[in-house]
Amino acid sequence: MHAADAIDRSIGRTGSIACVGLDPRPSLIPPTLREQVIASHGAGAAGVAEAFRIANEAIIDVVAGRCAAVKPQTACYEAYGSAGWAALEATVTHARDAGIPVILDGKRGDIGSTAAHYGQMAFGGAPGLTDEPDDAVEGMGATWLTANPYLGVDGIVPMVEDTTAGLFVITKTSNPSSGELQDTPSGDGTVADTVADLVAEWGADRIGECGLSDIGAVVGATYPGHARSLRERMPDAFFLVPGYGAQGGTGADAVVGMRDDGRGVLVSSSRGITGAWQATGTDDWAGCARDALDAMNRDLEAARR
Amino acid sequence: MHAADAIDRSIGRTGSIACVGLDPRPSLIPPTLREQVIASHGAGAAGVAEAFRIANEAIIDVVAGRCAAVKPQTACYEAYGSAGWAALEATVTHARDAGIPVILDGKRGDIGSTAAHYGQMAFGGAPGLTDEPDDAVEGMGATWLTANPYLGVDGIVPMVEDTTAGLFVITKTSNPSSGELQDTPSGDGTVADTVADLVAEWGADRIGECGLSDIGAVVGATYPGHARSLRERMPDAFFLVPGYGAQGGTGADAVVGMRDDGRGVLVSSSRGITGAWQATGTDDWAGCARDALDAMNRDLEAARR
Numbered sequence: 047m048h049a050a051d052a053i054d055r056s057i058g059r060t061g062s063i064a065c066v067g068l069d070p071r072p073s074l075i076p077p078t079l080r081e082q083v084i085a086s087h088g089a090g091a092a093g094v095a096e097a098f099r100i101a102n103e104a105i106i107d108v109v110a111g112r113c114a115a116v117k118p119q120t121a122c123y124e125a126y127g128s129a130g131w132a133a134l135e136a137t138v139t140h141a142r143d144a145g146i147p148v149i150l151d152g153k154r155g156d157i158g159s160t161a162a163h164y165g166q167m168a169f170g171g172a173p174g175l176t177d178e179p180d181d182a183v184e185g186m187g188a189t190w191l192t193a194n195p196y197l198g199v200d201g202i203v204p205m206v207e208d209t210t211a212g213l214f215v216i217t218k219t220s221n222p223s224s225g226e227l228q229d230t231p232s233g234d235g236t237v238a239d240t241v242a243d244l245v246a247e248w249g250a251d252r253i254g255e256c257g258l259s260d261i262g263a264v265v266g267a268t269y270p271g272h273a274r275s276l277r278e279r280m281p282d283a284f285f286l287v288p289g290y291g292a293q294g295g296t297g298a299d300a301v302v303g304m305r306d307d308g309r310g311v312l313v314s315s316s317r318g319i320t321g322a323w324q325a326t327g328t329d330d331w332a333g334c335a336r337d338a339l340d341a342m343n344r345d346l347e348a349a350r351r
Numbered sequence: 352m353h354a355a356d357a358i359d360r361s362i363g364r365t366g367s368i369a370c371v372g373l374d375p376r377p378s379l380i381p382p383t384l385r386e387q388v389i390a391s392h393g394a395g396a397a398g399v400a401e402a403f404r405i406a407n408e409a410i411i412d413v414v415a416g417r418c419a420a421v422k423p424q425t426a427c428y429e430a431y432g433s434a435g436w437a438a439l440e441a442t443v444t445h446a447r448d449a450g451i452p453v454i455l456d457g458k459r460g461d462i463g464s465t466a467a468h469y470g471q472m473a474f475g476g477a478p479g480l481t482d483e484p485d486d487a488v489e490g491m492g493a494t495w496l497t498a499n500p501y502l503g504v505d506g507i508v509p510m511v512e513d514t515t516a517g518l519f520v521i522t523k524t525s526n527p528s529s530g531e532l533q534d535t536p537s538g539d540g541t542v543a544d545t546v547a548d549l550v551a552e553w554g555a556d557r558i559g560e561c562g563l564s565d566i567g568a569v570v571g572a573t574y575p576g577h578a579r580s581l582r583e584r585m586p587d588a589f590f591l592v593p594g595y596g597a598q599g600g601t602g603a604d605a606v607v608g609m610r611d612d613g614r615g616v617l618v619s620s621s622r623g624i625t626g627a628w629q630a631t632g633t634d635d636w637a638g639c640a641r642d643a644l645d646a647m648n649r650d651l652e653a654a655r656r
């Protein structure tokens with residue numbers, strides 16, 4: 047199935063355009079879980095990784111059926127080495143088992159054959175020591191990977207060659223200094239506009255049944271003015287929209303890039319959901335995450351109308 | 352010690368401006384090693400990871416003292432999951448133990464606190480489950496990380512905040528489609544020129560004793576015309592130069608960006624060294640790598656004169 051259809055159907059099934067970011071950090075682990083894990087695994091990398099796995103699995107169990115996708119941020123796991131990487135793998139597996147499409151947020155990009163290896167990391171298919179298909183590696187099993195366009199098409203397309211997997215190409219990001227390079231005048235617009243034109247070109251022959259492409263774009267909610275003009279340049283791209291909530295983007299900002307047919311936008315929130323317990327004085331992190339997601343869904347639903 | 356000084360001193364000590372790329376793939380593993388590992392670890396991810404570790408350690412042992420740095424490409428390891436990541440960690444540790452500075456080639460970049468986690472991955476310091484400094488994670492122990500500038504300064508600088516670690520920011524890459532975005536007219540030059548100006552700005556207050564900055568630039572050998580003008584925009588940046596050898600760049604192309612004082616260029620080769628055994632009909636991959644590196648050093652030495 048096309049990666050675009052996997053997300054579009056998940057939106058149809060759950061009625062939600064929300065994506066739950068799984069960006070665990072020790073400061074987001076509730077005290078009771080922290081103490082429990084320190085006792086069994088210590089407070090170092092092995093303990094952190096185990097706490098991430100337990101917390102993520104509990105979050106996934108309560109958000110299943112209530113969100114369109116989950117999005118683990120690779121950096122949070124990589125900081126804890128191979129133990130962290132194993133927790134990332136367990137998280138992705140748990141989400142897949144719960145029927146939730148997974149967007150791996152790694153912002154990868156490199157040249158040719160190296161880019162292909164990043165695709166194998168996210169989607170599987172790395173060769174084993176023989177040419178036997180049975181020895182090929184399963185990989186993470188993600189549905190989408192976020193990608194960085196700076197190297198051009200041969201840093202992007204090899205990641206999804208011969209697959210129906212998806213790439214969200216970072217186009218206009220939500221951070222304060224995103225304009226430093228992205229807003230620089232270029233061609234008939236800005237550098238971000240140039241990337242948008244490339245995204246439309248790269249994705250033109252990868253359109254799913256839903257009418258959207260497997261080559262999508264990251265378009266931050268914190269710059270709603272840009273989202274409108276970027277939609278004109280990328281009529282068939284799925285937009286992954288970060289920056290909602292904690293970073294300041296409102297529900298109305300987040301859905302600016304939606305197509306006239308009501309399709310094509312997925313809104314991401316991380317700390318706003320997984321860190322919701324911190325403001326409550328309780329340790330019920332999973333319940334707080336569910337409530338925060340329900341509130342986000344209501345906010346986005348109101349904004350769509 | 353400043354990351355720039357670590358490389359500059361390594362160049363002084365070894366007389367080499369070469370960097371050996373450690374980009375292992377099953378096809379680069381010689382048959383005898385492959386069979387030995389299949390017998391002990393199988394042909395899947397665990398076997399591939401073990402073969403990578405053994406091959407890399409043998410290569411490192413013969414190139415130590417003959418090159419300025421080694422550069423593992425993270426994608427090759429990530430494609431094999433947590434087993435691959437553990438092989439990457441073992442490789443970096445072995446290189447450090449051999450006294451060779453390590454450039455981790457991950458081309459990372461993300462916003463704010465996420466970028467900081469990528470820095471922790473490469474250089475250490477991720478917090479444990481308590482605030483005890485003893486619980487903080489050691490990290491990979493690399494000297495430099497390659498970074499992607501597309502998100503702007505807050506996607507770059509948090510990776511090396513409060514450290515003297517180094518970042519090679521990809522500026523003009525060696526691949527065929529690098530011009531798609533990088534050569535687009537922008538400001539008084541191109542997008543790559545805009546990035547070069549940002550690199551110079553970001554690195555201005557991070558100059559080591561050697562007069563070079565810990566914020567360097569990736570400038571491909573396949574576009575020597577660009578290297579000359581990029582050096583004018585980044586007078587104090589270390590250049591990491593890929594594209595020599597297998598990708599078509601000559602020794603003369605590779606050293607175009609060298610400063611008048613003979614400093615500031617590091618030339619990388621991967622397959623040309625670690626895959627040299629394939630053209631010889633022997634299985635002595637480590638000996639062939641040493642000979643290929645010696646030939647590269649002679650070529651670069653001639654080009655510098």
